[in-house]
Amino acid sequence: MATNTMKHVNQINLISFGITDKALLEMLRAETARIFSCKVNHKEARTELGQFFDGTRRQYNADSLLQMVDQNYSKAESKTLGLFQVDLFIPILTYIFGQAYLNGRSAVASGYRLVDERYGIKTNRQNYPERFLKEVIHELGHNFGLIHCRNIGCVMQASTYVEDIDLKNADFCPVCRKQLEQ
């Protein structure tokens, strides 16, 4: 059980920006609460995302979004993750699925690149919620100090393609779980 994990953290906050799928948001909240064994709140937020849009790359700057979440929504003794539906980038990479401060209090994750149609694959919307959940857990894992794991199937394994995300589980391997609980 991950009760020790939350020793210094009261709760996890999921803040959604422009995501309207209520069932998806509730699933993310409930599953995150189950996996981290802690209280998870969900709140909708309205922010003008245009200021984070990079016209040259036609993508949204994840570093700036992460800063915005950290400055405006994060609180001490809690972890806060911003949920988006936009194409994220960081200056050095063509795209990312999510981003977090290692051992920090804030993270962001986006479902934009988690759908099959972006890759010319036959649409299968059933994969989408689970992929989004894995990304949320992965980024929150970084917030709790976990680094990428080499254990196949662990949610902390680095994923660069959606196929990689499909291969791993939504939960932590015993090694990461133990570290999380310390």
Place this chain on the structure above:
Amino acid sequence: MKKNSILIVDDEASVRDSLYNWFLEDGFEVSCAEDASKALKILDHEHFDIILADIKMPGMDGLELLRRIKQIKPDAIIIIITAFATVDTAVQALKDGAFDYVTKPFDPDDLSHLIRNALRQVSLKEENETLRERVSALEQVEDIIGESQAVKKMLTEVEQVAQSNTSVIITGESGTGKELIAKAIHANSLRKFFPLVSVHCGALTESLLESELFGHEKGAFTGAVYTRKGRFEMADNGTIFLDEIATISSKMQVELLRVLESKSFVRVGGNKTITSDFRVICATNRDLKKMVNEGSFREDLYYRLNVVNINVPPLRERKDDIPLLVNYFIAKYCKSMSRPLVIMEATAMKRLQDYDFPGNVRELENIIERAIVVGNGKEIKLRDLPLSKPVTLSKTESLNDLEKQHINQVLTNYSWNISRTAQALGIDRVTLYNKIKKYDLKQ
């Protein structure tokens, strides 16, 4: 587990931050520098497995930084990143020793591959260093213990012959350390970074020896499930050590001569000619010249092999070295058995110096090992030595008589258990069988 380290050199804070977070999440120890001069300062006192440097920076650019780092640390793994790739700069970077050259922004998967390849290079480099250390450890001829004139003369010969490419025959009785001499020659030769491949000819039948030396193709004979390289092929650029060369058959003598002359051969069951550049060192405890005269060893092969002959003296001819050897083996076995260092009682040492050691250094080594195992004090006493009574040389007895008597005694002590007797005598089983036959010993 040791963390890999990375240094990021880029004047753009957003790029530095992006890479910093990415590598932190990937488990790296990350440092950043905003320009080349700061990077050089950091590199002055810190080591990094990988250095990622942007090409376009104010002041010293990435290519200049690459050249400077390579001057100080030729093995450094440096990846050059740029926003504007041109063929010229890419070629220049690679010519100057960059590990790779990438254009930003890059695909996350490309970055993962790039770093994985760089880390593979890091581990190969570390492995290479370890192997080099191991090889230079081999160079130490300290394992050849002795300060007697006989040993000094032999070491001078080893030194003289090592640097050349000539064939060497090492002669000497069993247990004198012929293989050690072969190792010393190889370790001090120009071939030292390539393999020293040993073959114990006496332990293999003719067909096995043929397959062992020349290798075989898959299906060449029953049981040849895979194609296998032969020892000559494995010794390419190195040295092949053929122990107990006198035991090889006439057919193998012809084959060996042909290989030594052409440095080429065909695997058993194959038809492709394979060439290999090796140096050959042989060892024997027999008198090869006598065998040539008797017709049991080919004269042409003898002259081919016997360009230089190094004779390893038996221990009884260098008794002054016994105390040194005793102390060396005591230190060796106390260390390997994690025991405090013991010393040898004077009377025990005297007994050893009076003994003739038919099994030579190997026998002495086994005596010391046994004494450390069975003894339980700070001192090896006379009773810890497996020499039941003082061995005195009778004027009426020859050395052969003494050897016969001693072997017979040890055989009886071990109820004719060949392996244990051979171990106690410090000789191999084949030699023991030969001696039993020679002296016509019976149970």
